[in-house]
Amino acid sequence: MRLRLERTNFPRPGLYLTDTPRPRCGDCAGQGIHEWDYGDDTGEYAGTDWAYCPCWNPDGRWLLLPLPRRPRWLPRRGTGRDPWGPGGYSDEPPF
Structure with missing residues (x-):
C-alpha cells in the first residue's frame, strides 16, 4: 500500500487516507x-475498455x-460581481 492524504467532499467532507x-x-507504469x-x-x-491493475485498490480509502x-x-463563489465590469478593472485604453 502506498498511502496519501486527500481532501474530498464525497461521500462526506473530510480528510481521507487513500491508496495509490x-x-x-x-x-501499468x-x-x-x-x-x-x-x-x-x-x-x-x-471505444476503450479498462480494468484496474492488481497493484492498486481504488476502494482503499479511510x-x-x-x-x-x-x-x-x-x-460559494466570490461576490458574483463581474471583475471586468464598472466595479472592476478599467476598460479605458491602454488596456
Whole structure:
C-alpha cells in the first residue's frame, strides 16, 4: 500500500487516507489501470475498455478527519460581481 492524504467532499467532507498505484509497476507504469481500444465488426474504433491493475485498490480509502459542511447562507463563489465590469478593472485604453 502506498498511502496519501486527500481532501474530498464525497461521500462526506473530510480528510481521507487513500491508496495509490505502485509508481514502478511493470504492468501499468504507475497509472493503476490497463486500457485497450477495441473495434466493431468493420474494424472502426468503437471505444476503450479498462480494468484496474492488481497493484492498486481504488476502494482503499479511510476517513481520518471529518470536516464540517459549508453553511448554505455562506456564498460559494466570490461576490458574483463581474471583475471586468464598472466595479472592476478599467476598460479605458491602454488596456
